[in-house]
Amino acid sequence: MKFISKLIDERFAKSAARFMKFACNFVICFYVLCITLSLMGRQTFSLHTKSGTIEGAIYAEENHDTDSRNMTVDMGDDIHVWTNDSGQIDMAVQIGLSLINSVHILPMILALWFLSRVFSNIQKGQIFTEQNSFYLLYYGLLQFLAGVFAPFIKLLICLIINLVSESQMSISTGQAVFTMLIPSITFIVAAYIIHYGVGLQDGADRT
Numbered sequence: 001m002k003f004i005s006k007l008i009d010e011r012f013a014k015s016a017a018r019f020m021k022f023a024c025n026f027v028i029c030f031y032v033l034c035i036t037l038s039l040m041g042r043q044t045f046s047l048h049t050k051s052g053t054i055e056g057a058i059y060a061e062e063n064h065d066t067d068s069r070n071m072t073v074d075m076g077d078d079i080h081v082w083t084n085d086s087g088q089i090d091m092a093v094q095i096g097l098s099l100i101n102s103v104h105i106l107p108m109i110l111a112l113w114f115l116s117r118v119f120s121n122i123q124k125g126q127i128f129t130e131q132n133s134f135y136l137l138y139y140g141l142l143q144f145l146a147g148v149f150a151p152f153i154k155l156l157i158c159l160i161i162n163l164v165s166e167s168q169m170s171i172s173t174g175q176a177v178f179t180m181l182i183p184s185i186t187f188i189v190a191a192y193i194i195h196y197g198v199g200l201q202d203g204a205d206r207t
Helices: 002-007 010-039 091-123 130-164 177-206
Strands: 045-049 052-057 078-082 168-172
Touching (some): 078 091, 091 168, 130 177
Parallel strands (some): 045 078
16 A cells, blocks of 8 residues: 555656656657658568569668668558569659658657646646646547548558559558557546546635
């Protein structure tokens, strides 16, 4: 029981909030790096050529048969690319890969920034505030919208790229929809709880 009491102690909570704020900012920087690597053509995919299939290929390489690839990014989606008649990958495909990566990552960067603001306020002792409720609401909504709409946007990008490029690409996405929806709804509910708590606190202050 004493151990549980220490976990909900104010000093421990503020220290945990400080750590989580750092963790959010660290992950944001990591995601920015992932976008940068994708723009540099270092996003992995399965490449289909006339001579066979190469797993983990990237656009920024001439020899796709290399066994060692450093500083690459993998989104988790199953992406396949087919070369054109000349055995090359069109620039349009690389643009499509970067757009897909941005659709995947940018909402998470913005959501984590809102979450970091919550931890920053908790570190300052500002817990039941309208600001925190809105930050949690924005985080939950961004995660929810990303989980529901991002897969369709990725498929649309593939469709457009295939219409304008001799190279072709496909993507299998949406595997993490349910794992994103449940936490997002949880944060939306938490936003309501804090908003409700703020209302009760204001009412108590007035009386």
